[in-house]
Amino acid sequence: MTARLEFPETFLWGGATAANQIEGAYDEGGKGLSTSDLARYRPDVVNGADNFTFEVTGAELDAADAGELEGIFAKRWGIDFYHRYREDIALFAEMGFTTFRMSIAWPRIYPTGLEDEPNEEGLAFYDRVFDELLAHGIQPVVTMSHYEMPLELTRRFNGWLSRECIAPFEKFARTVLTRYRDKVRYWLTFNELNMNLTSVYTGAGVLMDRTDRPVREVAYQATHHQFLASALAVKAAREILPAGAVIGAMINRIEVYPATPKPADVLQAMREDQTNFFYPDVAVRGRYPGYALRYFHDAGLNIEFAETDQQILADGTVDYIGISYYMSHLTEDRPGAQDETGLLVGALKNPHLTLTQWGWPVDPVGLRISLNRLWDRYQVPIFVVENGLGAEEAPGPDGIIHDQYRIDYLREHLIQIGEAIRDGVDVMGYTAWGPIDLISCGTSQMSKRYGFIHVDQDNYGQGTLRRSRKDSFGWYRDVIASRGASL
Numbered sequence: 001m002t003a004r005l006e007f008p009e010t011f012l013w014g015g016a017t018a019a020n021q022i023e024g025a026y027d028e029g030g031k032g033l034s035t036s037d038l039a040r041y042r043p044d045v046v047n048g049a050d051n052f053t054f055e056v057t058g059a060e061l062d063a064a065d066a067g068e069l070e071g072i073f074a075k076r077w078g079i080d081f082y083h084r085y086r087e088d089i090a091l092f093a094e095m096g097f098t099t100f101r102m103s104i105a106w107p108r109i110y111p112t113g114l115e116d117e118p119n120e121e122g123l124a125f126y127d128r129v130f131d132e133l134l135a136h137g138i139q140p141v142v143t144m145s146h147y148e149m150p151l152e153l154t155r156r157f158n159g160w161l162s163r164e165c166i167a168p169f170e171k172f173a174r175t176v177l178t179r180y181r182d183k184v185r186y187w188l189t190f191n192e193l194n195m196n197l198t199s200v201y202t203g204a205g206v207l208m209d210r211t212d213r214p215v216r217e218v219a220y221q222a223t224h225h226q227f228l229a230s231a232l233a234v235k236a237a238r239e240i241l242p243a244g245a246v247i248g249a250m251i252n253r254i255e256v257y258p259a260t261p262k263p264a265d266v267l268q269a270m271r272e273d274q275t276n277f278f279y280p281d282v283a284v285r286g287r288y289p290g291y292a293l294r295y296f297h298d299a300g301l302n303i304e305f306a307e308t309d310q311q312i313l314a315d316g317t318v319d320y321i322g323i324s325y326y327m328s329h330l331t332e333d334r335p336g337a338q339d340e341t342g343l344l345v346g347a348l349k350n351p352h353l354t355l356t357q358w359g360w361p362v363d364p365v366g367l368r369i370s371l372n373r374l375w376d377r378y379q380v381p382i383f384v385v386e387n388g389l390g391a392e393e394a395p396g397p398d399g400i401i402h403d404q405y406r407i408d409y410l411r412e413h414l415i416q417i418g419e420a421i422r423d424g425v426d427v428m429g430y431t432a433w434g435p436i437d438l439i440s441c442g443t444s445q446m447s448k449r450y451g452f453i454h455v456d457q458d459n460y461g462q463g464t465l466r467r468s469r470k471d472s473f474g475w476y477r478d479v480i481a482s483r484g485a486s487l
């Protein structure tokens with residue numbers, strides 16, 4: 001497909017990562033244990049089965065405390081960004097990045113979440129990273145919490161199921177906002193709040209065998225507490241950050257299609273869509289929508305609200321929406337369909353779409369539709385802060401990875417973003433997921449690679465960690481240099 005696109009001069013170009021998937025050094029620099037340090041490598045998940053669900057039990061946490069938990073925990077070593085960030089940032093700069101999305105590991109700053117004073121060594125690490133980025137003209141986009149939290153908050157309170165996590169998070173948010181106010185202009189509170197529906201441990205640090213409540217109720221209760229924490233962080237940002245800085249909320253946007261034009265199928269698609277819009281509805285509008293309250297009632301979910309909550313939500317509405325976008329979803333009206341809502345990969349296959357090696361439907365046009373619908377609904381800027389292709393790959397005889405499939409994937413998605421901009425949507429920028437190979441969130445596999453930059457490391461942490469450029473590296477550099485005209 002040929003297209004002459006030119007993205008706005010202000011459009012931000014870069015890549016996106018998360019602390020627990022790149023940093024490693026899980027017990028260095030005064031860092032406390034994180035929930036993600038217990039995420040196991042799951043070699044079984046390939047070819048269509050990847051639904052992102054990952055849970056830890058209280059019994060496993062006890063075994064970990066006793067030093068008896070078996071498994072491979074790749075997020076503990078990441079790709080050693082903690083020690084190699086200078087080299088990695090230099091490579092991002094070579095591609096022409098103007099922005100880089102990363103997260104702060106909360107337990108690097110407050111090792112258990114409960115200390116009165118932050119860990120200076122942790123704060124100093126992020127100072128060095130931000131300074132390095134800014135020296136290369138790269139604006140950091142910082143997610144305060146990307147699928148991790150101090151493990152102690154899980155041990156003590158069962159994670160976000162408890163309101164007790166809100167105050168430690170607000171303290172953490174105020175600490176990092178104050179410390180980095182002159183270095184970071186773009187903030188996000190939580191990564192993909194909607195994914196609590198697929199894993200209450202990954203998103204909210206909840207152990208299901210330590211509660212009697214049903215899993216959907218747990219997911220929404222934890223989300224309610226995260227909504228409050230997010231709103232309090234937004235309020236703090238308004239007090240602390242200089243003019244021009246912005247703070248947003250983020251969701252994993254999954255475009256939902258009805259399987260047929262049958263009205264009942266269309267209605268089911270609308271309901272699933274509302275399940276996805278629910279999060280920006282609360283974050284942008286500052287109140288719970290009626291359809292959510294009806295769902296809680298009909299499904300018998302007892303979500304506890306305090307009297308002051310409504311005001312907190314109303315006072316902490318966001319400036320923009322961040323989305324990750326990987327796929328669309330097909331649904332139909334049948335018993336149990338609503339219970340599957342929120343899963344990444346649904347039961348129905350869209351015959352018009354191909355699948356990635358991990359079974360994720362590839363749908364670039366769905367991204368244009370999503371951007372238009374989000375814009376029409378909220379009229380706030382949208383930042384595509386994740387999108388990318390995970391693939392198993394190996395260097396060719398010349399030692400280089402020829403990832404034309406990744407180039408094709410990214411090109412098609414970027415073209416659709418360009419189209420959405422021409423439709424009038426205010427898109428702030430694009431950060432491709434995993435600009436450098438990193439540990440997979442859902443499976444802790446190293447072999448699910450997303451990068452423009454290859455990292456020589458296997459699923460067991462073996463390898464030289466040498467970084468090398470794939471074909472997509474030069475391609476992305478040209479796209480950025482031409483502001484999309486080369487697409």
Ligand code: BG6
Pocket residue numbers: 018021052147191192252324386390433439440441442443448
């Ligand atoms: C997003 C997450 O949903 O998907 C990332 O925010 C994650 O953390 C990405 O890495 C891709 O998922 P996976 O399981 O392939 O790493």
